[in-house]
Amino acid sequence: MGLTYNTYLNSTKIFGCKNCKTHLADFDEIVSRNFRGQHGKAFLFNTVVNIKQADAMERNMTTGRHVVRDIICKQCNETVGWKYDKAYEQTEKYKEGKYILESELLCTVT
Numbered sequence: 001m002g003l004t005y006n007t008y009l010n011s012t013k014i015f016g017c018k019n020c021k022t023h024l025a026d027f028d029e030i031v032s033r034n035f036r037g038q039h040g041k042a043f044l045f046n047t048v049v050n051i052k053q054a055d056a057m058e059r060n061m062t063t064g065r066h067v068v069r070d071i072i073c074k075q076c077n078e079t080v081g082w083k084y085d086k087a088y089e090q091t092e093k094y095k096e097g098k099y100i101l102e103s104e105l106l107c108t109v110t
């Protein structure tokens, strides 16, 4: 990819990295607020920007077996959540290709 620049979201309500305030996601991209991460409340997003993706790994979660990868803030290398690569349970398939951001690791940028 070479040199990359941060993406700036143009929205009235934006989630940013708590550590460095880099824009991560638009409020309008939230699919569900009913998730729990390692630090408590977490949100499921359609798209997230300014992140790097770690290697995929299998993880057993309360909702079954998934292939996930950690997502890391491009700016400060802080882990901010994870991405669902694959869900094995039919009922969990809607999560594939979507992202989890942990509420505790976010700040609101307006």
Ligand SMILES: [Zn+2]
Binding pocket: 017, 018, 019, 020, 021, 022, 073, 074, 075, 076, 077, 078
């Ligand atoms: Zn950051």
